[in-house]
Amino acid sequence: MTLAAILAPLLALCVVARGMGFLPVLGGVTAVAMLVDGVASLQETAAAFVLLFSIGPVWFLSYYQQDRGQERSGPTVPFFALGLMVVLLLASARSGAPQFPAGLCVVLAGLVAVTYRQAMIWQWAGLLTCINGVMLAGVIEKQVMVVGVAALAGCVISVLGGLYVHRVMPRVAVVRASGRKDADRKSKPAETRFRGEAPLPSDPVPAFGTTRLAKEPPRAPADEEGNETDKPAPKAEDDPA
Amino acid sequence: MTVPVFLAALAFAWPLLGAVVVMSAPTVRSREVAVWMAAIGCVLALAVFLFPATGAVAAGWDDDPVQRAGRVMLAFGLLLTVLESRDMADRFLRGLPHVSTALAGLACVTPDPVVGLGILEASLAYGVFVFGRPAGQARAGWALVRTGSVGMFLVLGGLLLPGASPSAGLMMACGIVMLAGLTPFGQPWREENDTFLFLPFAGAALLLSMRLRPHGGEAFDTALVAAxxxxxxxxxCAGRSDDGLRLFRTFPSALALIAVGARADVAALLFLCGWCLAGGSRSGRSWAARALACFPPGAPFVGCLLLLSVMSDWSWVFTVLTVAGILCAVVRAVPAGGFGQDIWPRDTAGRVACSVLVVTGFLVPLAMMLGAF
Structure with a gap:
């Protein structure tokens, strides 16, 4: 049992509590916990896959906007995961397992995240956490088939989750482009943009508002006089005629 | 290479070949081609059941007669799916039942159940890719990936724990229940197209659960029976409401899991036959509902008798609970006006399904008495 193997379940709890951001750290610690046991081909391959499945999705997500406001699950979810881990530790101690089941604790935390979190990104992080845990447990138990199946499942979950993100979430690049458009509009003269009840620049018919306001330069002094505020209304009816 | 080994290899490769042929055929002729390929696949599966590759030839590969008979049921399920479907323009959707049946059959026969789980995950991924391609289906596809992967990770976690320990058995049973799509624990499958992926997938999960029993121990059996x-x-309890009919779709797989837990493999095989031929979205038709409700003659009825005879030796409490549950479910799931008068269905698919259900119900006990199982 190493320090990395103890840190991995704690970082998995952080993924349950805070989301995708802790996944690369968890992947790094899991890879270290694998490589501490020995540097055979099984450990190296599994560590490479773990790093790929932990860093790749986070890097991919950096090109997309995060969906905020979907999450309704309470703050007790990480404690539920912690309770399940304690139950697992008690059960494995009772059945006489010699080692601390770090990988399975990580799997349990991931399963709790998948089950109880509503946001898709959080569920994706939970599934990738499960893959980290299964790979760690497979490497500790030296079961090649389990590591292989976990790698296959990791590829499937990464690709399908990435496809889902690509189809559902808006890209960050779109936001930057509209921001530039706003910046261009701000550089125009102030008189032609915001006057009175003029629509916002993002509204679909800004041209109508700007033309109407351009025809009404005397309205601004009329607004300042308190009693004559109703007068522009008939003028506005007359204007189209 | 001997003839049985060649037959076994051909039977596994045949649905994949069928998928390629069906996907490359023009849309007008695709259904006819698919029916022919599925029918030949059924004949091959039957041939593998009758002439198995035994002994040193099949070293490592599973050679259990119940598993071989289960693959015959999967092949007939594919034939029925193809007979029921219409001409489809989407090539991927056309080939999906063949691919999922091929992968389900392969998952049941691998030397290590862990590899079988991986093949099931690949099958799920392909199915989700095909289902999720149209616009607006991404979220439903993600729900399928999520639930299926959770089931697979639970089974893997149980396999990594020490064998025959209670925690390993419980985790594996929870995973198998999720993979088998048992309501209310399983997948949120949709009404349309669920037979394409769900029927062979859940059938393979049921067959895999028999092979996971040595590792799971007593807790695995008890948890399966309880679920x-x-x-x-x-x-x-749900009765005749829409919710009750939705629950009734997985009635045979629930009984099959009870049979697996009670170590009545032949009864589980008969329920699997009912699941592949009458379960899923077919349960709305009168002949299928009659078969699912364990009305004689039919495989589920014989399966019920076998299950109860085995369970009475295992535990009286569970036997009484099972009998009472089955009777209540059947009485409350029967429509208010009865099943209708059409015992013999009018369409070809229904006739094939009824014939296979009745013949299996007669032949399997006969084969059991002759010592085939």
């Missing part, structure tokens, strides 16, 4: 009983009693 099956919970599903049966929920079906009984």
């Amino acid at each position: 099956g009983l919970a599903s049966v009693w929920l079906t009984a």
Whole structure:
């Protein structure tokens, strides 16, 4: 049992509590916990896959906007995961397992995240956490088939989750482009943009508002006089005629 | 290479070949081609059941007669799916039942159940890719990936724990229940197209659960029986509402899980036959509902008798609970006006399904008496 193997379940709890951001750290610690046991081909391959499945999705997500406001699950979810881990530790101690089941604790935390979190990104992080845990447990138990199946499942979950993100979430690049458009509009003269009840620049018919306001330069002094505020209304009816 | 080995290899490769042929055929002729390929696949599966590759030839590969008979049921399920479907323009959707049946059959026969789980995950991924391609289906596809992967990770976690320990058995049973799609624990499958992926997938999960029993121990058996009983009693309590009919779709797989837990493999095989031929979205038709409700003659009825005879030796309490649950579920799931008068269905698919159900119900006990199982 190493320090990395103890840190991995704690970082998995952080993924349950805070989301995708802790996944690369968890992947790094899991890879270290694998490589501490020995540097055979099984450990190296599994560590490479773990790093790929932990860093790749986070890097991919950096090109997309995060969906905020979907999450309704309470703050007790990480404690539920912690309770399940304690139950697992008690059960494995009772059945006489010699080692601390770090990988399975990580799997349990991931399963709790998948089950109880509503946001898709959080569920994706939970599934990738499960893959980290299964790979760690497979490497500790030296079961090649389990590591292989976990790698296959990791590829499937990464690709399908990435496809889902690509189809559902808006890209960050779109936001930057509209921001530039706003910046261009701000550089125009102030008189032609915001006057009175003029629509916002993002509204679909800004041209109508700007033309109407351009025809009404005397309205601004009329607004300042308190009693004559109703007068522009008939003028506005007359204007189209 | 001997003839049985060649037959076994051909039977596994045949649905994949069928998928390629069906996907490359023009849309007008695709259904006819698919029916022919599925029918030849059924004949091949039957041939593998009758002439197995035994002994040193099949070293490592599973050679259990119940598993071989289960693959015959999967092949007939594919034939029925193809007979029921219409001409489809989407090539991927056309080939999906063949691919999922091929992968389900392969998952049941691998030397290591862990590899079988990986093949099931690949099958799920392909199915989700095909289902999720149209616009607006991404979220439903993600729900399928999520639930299926959770089931697979639970089974893997149980396999990594020490064998025959209670925690390993419980985790594996929870995973198998999720993979088998047992309501209310399983997948949120949709009404349309669920037979394309769900029927072979859940059938393979049921067959895999028999092979996971040595590792799971007694806790695995008890948990499977408890989950099956919970599903049966929920079906009984839901009654004739829409919810009850939705629960009734997985009634045979609940009974099959009880049979696996009670170590009545032949009964589980008969329920699997009912699941592949009458379960899923077919359960709305009168002949299928009659078969699912364990009305004689038919494979599920014989399966019920076998299950109860085995369970009475295992535990009296569970036997009484199962009998009461089945009776309540059947009485409350029967429509208010009865099943209708059409015992013999009018369409070809229904006739094939009824014939196979009746013939299996007669032949399997006969083969059991002759010592085939």
